[in-house]
Amino acid sequence: MHTDVVVIGAGQAGLAASRCLTDGAVDHVVLERADVADSWRTQRWDSLRLLTPNWMTRLPGFAYDGSDPAGYMSAAEVARLLDRYRNSFAAPVRTGTAVTGVTPGPGGEGFRVATDAGVWHSRAVVVATGAAREPHVPAVGRELPASVRQLTCAEYRRPDQVEGDVLVVGASASGVQIADELARSGRRVTIAVGDHVRVPREYRGRDIHWWMDAIGQLDERWDEVPDIDRARRLPSLQLVGGPQRRTLDLNALTAVGVRLVGRLAGVAGGRALFSGSLPALVAGADLKQDRLLDRIDEYIGTGRGERPARTRVGDPPTALPLAGIRTVVWATGYRPTWPWLPDGLVDRFGRLRHDGGVTPLPGLVALGLPFLRRRKSSFLDGVGPDAAELMAEVRRHLDRVAAGTAA
Amino acid sequence: MTTNIPTGNTVTVTDNPTADNGVAIEALRGARAALTDAPAAARFQWRAANTWVNGTHSRTRIERFAGLGDEHSHRRPYEVDTDHPQIFASEDNGPTPPELVLAGLAGCLSAGVATVATNRGVTLRSVTATVEGDMDIQGILGIDPAVRNGFSAIRVRYEIDADVPKADVEAIVVQSQKRSAVFDIITNPTNVRVEVA
Numbered sequence: 001m002h003t004d005v006v007v008i009g010a011g012q013a014g015l016a017a018s019r020c021l022t023d024g025a026v027d028h029v030v031l032e033r034a035d036v037a038d039s040w041r042t043q044r045w046d047s048l049r050l051l052t053p054n055w056m057t058r059l060p061g062f063a064y065d066g067s068d069p070a071g072y073m074s075a076a077e078v079a080r081l082l083d084r085y086r087n088s089f090a091a092p093v094r095t096g097t098a099v100t101g102v103t104p105g106p107g108g109e110g111f112r113v114a115t116d117a118g119v120w121h122s123r124a125v126v127v128a129t130g131a132a133r134e135p136h137v138p139a140v141g142r143e144l145p146a147s148v149r150q151l152t153c154a155e156y157r158r159p160d161q162v163e164g165d166v167l168v169v170g171a172s173a174s175g176v177q178i179a180d181e182l183a184r185s186g187r188r189v190t191i192a193v194g195d196h197v198r199v200p201r202e203y204r205g206r207d208i209h210w211w212m213d214a215i216g217q218l219d220e221r222w223d224e225v226p227d228i229d230r231a232r233r234l235p236s237l238q239l240v241g242g243p244q245r246r247t248l249d250l251n252a253l254t255a256v257g258v259r260l261v262g263r264l265a266g267v268a269g270g271r272a273l274f275s276g277s278l279p280a281l282v283a284g285a286d287l288k289q290d291r292l293l294d295r296i297d298e299y300i301g302t303g304r305g306e307r308p309a310r311t312r313v314g315d316p317p318t319a320l321p322l323a324g325i326r327t328v329v330w331a332t333g334y335r336p337t338w339p340w341l342p343d344g345l346v347d348r349f350g351r352l353r354h355d356g357g358v359t360p361l362p363g364l365v366a367l368g369l370p371f372l373r374r375r376k377s378s379f380l381d382g383v384g385p386d387a388a389e390l391m392a393e394v395r396r397h398l399d400r401v402a403a404g405t406a407a
Numbered sequence: 408m409t410t411n412i413p414t415g416n417t418v419t420v421t422d423n424p425t426a427d428n429g430v431a432i433e434a435l436r437g438a439r440a441a442l443t444d445a446p447a448a449a450r451f452q453w454r455a456a457n458t459w460v461n462g463t464h465s466r467t468r469i470e471r472f473a474g475l476g477d478e479h480s481h482r483r484p485y486e487v488d489t490d491h492p493q494i495f496a497s498e499d500n501g502p503t504p505p506e507l508v509l510a511g512l513a514g515c516l517s518a519g520v521a522t523v524a525t526n527r528g529v530t531l532r533s534v535t536a537t538v539e540g541d542m543d544i545q546g547i548l549g550i551d552p553a554v555r556n557g558f559s560a561i562r563v564r565y566e567i568d569a570d571v572p573k574a575d576v577e578a579i580v581v582q583s584q585k586r587s588a589v590f591d592i593i594t595n596p597t598n599v600r601v602e603v604a
Contacts, residue, residue, distance in 0.1 A: 262594070265594075265595045265596055266595070266596045268596060273595075273596050275594045275595050276593065276594035276595075277584065277590070277591075277594045277595075280581055280584040280585065280590075283577065283581050284578070284581040284582075284585070287574055287577055287578045287581060290574060291574070291578075315560070348446070
């Protein structure tokens, strides 16, 4: 089977790429190993809602048109929205088609994309398999005794899955949300807190994402920030979407009875050991939050909004007996892998080598990864501009191939 | 390889103003870049050789270390005496080992403050720190097994005079903790194996 461009993955990034290619009349196919928006259907907990408000759903040629622009979509609603997006331009999606290998063609001409449903030959490849698909479990997980049940945030669905006292590891969006609902359902919850980014849900009467959009923070570019590797590693904001529009930071967790401890540092002598660095981490998060709110105040030009209270950590324990912990929930982020990509495209940290989505292999680009080209690159609202720029690059590559001047 | 992606903007990585705190920041930036591509060279080994003198008094000599794929020596050997104070019925020929740990923490954090400040273009006029470590010696005396031997809490208080707002100074101190070896050594567990030759 032949086409000009193979797009791998039919989530927000793959569909945005497909829409841009469709607009440019580029022959292409979107290969999806399961169904459109599969991660949203199968790997998210029941209560999850988007962190960004509905109006921040500006995809190429498609936007939110519902009745609640200030609300936050559930995972099922995101899946339905992406289904509608796919149908709106009849995206050429082949569902149930898993890619097993991508190899450059002979002499560097084009690509051979092997799947479990046949082989495709193309002139370009777009990797759009998502950033939030494969949960990362730290090595310390292997040291936990079998008596402790371990769940990743992709396996966690609802509190009644979880027995006994719980340790939630990780305090970014997933960790704080899961810790909060477990505590509200009556579980005794401890949360191990590493690096995190604290923001209020609303500031000076508007959603924090409205401000981040307005002041241009979400549009900051990968080639303009001082340390892009660090920016790409930044954890997700401590936020929860929902009609209450509430702030879900560590103080909010303390208020519902969640116990805060430092980063899970190891297991020894039947105890979980926690780093004593928690005061430094919360001080850093408080300062960073203040810098963001200062920027918003500067943008407004007058006055200063009411600032959230400093994070209170008290004297957190640095060790807890594992006998008292029945379940550990890993909310320690995602690490996408690309075992089907050619050698040399992934660095020793397991990260895809790319410059704003352009990999060292001419004609192979990536889309939808954190801070790929903009701070919002991995957002539903942020993949559009990246897709437009990178699909323009793909079309230039096709032109060079056609003119015999590729690479 | 041609990329030709329109950026829409010129590349503007913000250059911080320069600050002279005596830190060779360009060398450090260069080392970071070089070691990113040569991780084996980043593996160092620090060493110390201790000789018991008498009573609770011993002397530690520090001279050689390994790193960057090679053996190295300090400019000259350093010696430090440790002992216990006279209220412990010792001769007090030097600080206690836990006090040296506090010195190590403060020395590490202050080096970090100077480095981070320089990296951020902040000139320091003065930096002082006081360190307190709380210890209940019922632990080391074996009186109460519920009491740990080591510090139950450590507090560091910095006074820093620099020409930037307080929030910026606080951010420098936070970043210093994030990059400090001794802060990590104290706040996180380490496997320690002691054997007899």
